Amino acid sequence: MQPCSRIFALVDVNNCYVSCERVFNPALNNRPVVVLSNNDGCIVARSAEAKALGIKMGMPLFEVRDLIKQHDVVVMSSNYALYAEMSKRFMAILGQFVGPQEQEIYSIDECFLELTDYSHLFNLADYAQQMRQTIAKWIGLPVCVGIGHSKTQAKLANHFAKKNPAFNGVCNLLDLDPLILEFMLQSLDVSEVWGVGRQHTKKLASLNILNALDLTLSSPKFIRQHFSVVMERTVLELQGIACIEIEHTVPDKKQIISSRSFGKPVTKIDDLREALTLFVLRAIDRLRSQNLLCASIGITIKTSRFQKPYYHPYIIVSLSYATDDRLLINKAVMHGLEQIFKPNMQYKHAGVILMNIVPDSKYLPDLLADHDKIQERKLLTITLDEINNKFGRDAVSIGSCTFKDRNWSMAQTRKSPSYLTSWNDILRVN
């Protein structure tokens, strides 16, 4: 074990949504419980008891109706506001165990920690047990912790911690006997590895890579030839070489989706208009809450994918400038809808996607100060007001900037009403 190798942990709430419900309703303890998706259509969370009955993640409710009746399974609609609040507290508690740079909120119920600097201060398994106990005591949620030399290893270890009670909720790969680890990897289907989905599982099988050990022992180069850099990284990570960093700050969204399935099929364009208008409002709320603007919008409507013919058109409407204006965006969405709407169809789903997202102009000073932090393509928008206030010049610009050797080059998009040709132009007027 090299002294310089990094150490990561993944902390994960067990059966998150069910566990959150149980905190406020202890009568649910020791009973099979499932939580449903938005339209009460699918199962999105299951208690251990429900899993034991063979109820699978993502199953449509109607397929397990009999099982549910037979075993008196508690069925609940989801309450995302509750889960989000519990998640916030869960993350805050973990924040007391590491520095802000060492914590990544990965999803509502998962948190990566970097523990590299703690291994000489604490026994890491004990430290992880402390986290578990604190979370259990303060907010009543059960969690498991996996520890390894990379995020992928930490994920794997977390899986082991959950499946094998002997670990008592904490699995530290670094402490494991190599032979036992090898056996565990061999017993684990390759599809359980983080980053390996259904399609890749099939392809890996054709290459005779069937379990986690096979993949760990594969040559990264060989894997790169058959897959992409993503899978190559997965192999390296499995081998204990950290390739994926902790993201301690939440990056700006690159797209914001608001979409829903309809309980009953929708046939009239007016009903779609109504639904899409609501989605626009929801999406813009999220856009604004993060001080972002968007410059194009995707509109999608779909018939049931379980029925033929499956009609699922998609259109992108570009705006001439980045905005968060409700009326403007809604108008664009209505326009797009008219392009793709076909009558006599049974629509089951619709959605709005805000794209081409850029920071609100109020971040411009930060961008100026930190411009060497921006390494690659990044959309930069400067509004008319911003230019007037800051630079006293009447200009509007939307464009992609490429950062090269501390010089900005700016390529205007076709849509720009007018544009500045270089970053220096802006600096000069200043």
Next chain:
DNA sequence: TCTGGGGTCCTAGGACCC
């Protein structure tokens, strides 16, 4: 009859510019 919602990244290929 009933089948979730919200994201990211990578790659390939075409358009376009110089």
Next chain:
DNA sequence: TCTGGGGTCCTAGGACCC
């Protein structure tokens, strides 16, 4: 008249994640 290559940008599609 014919012919080129490097580079960027954009999009679609496919894969993955929770």
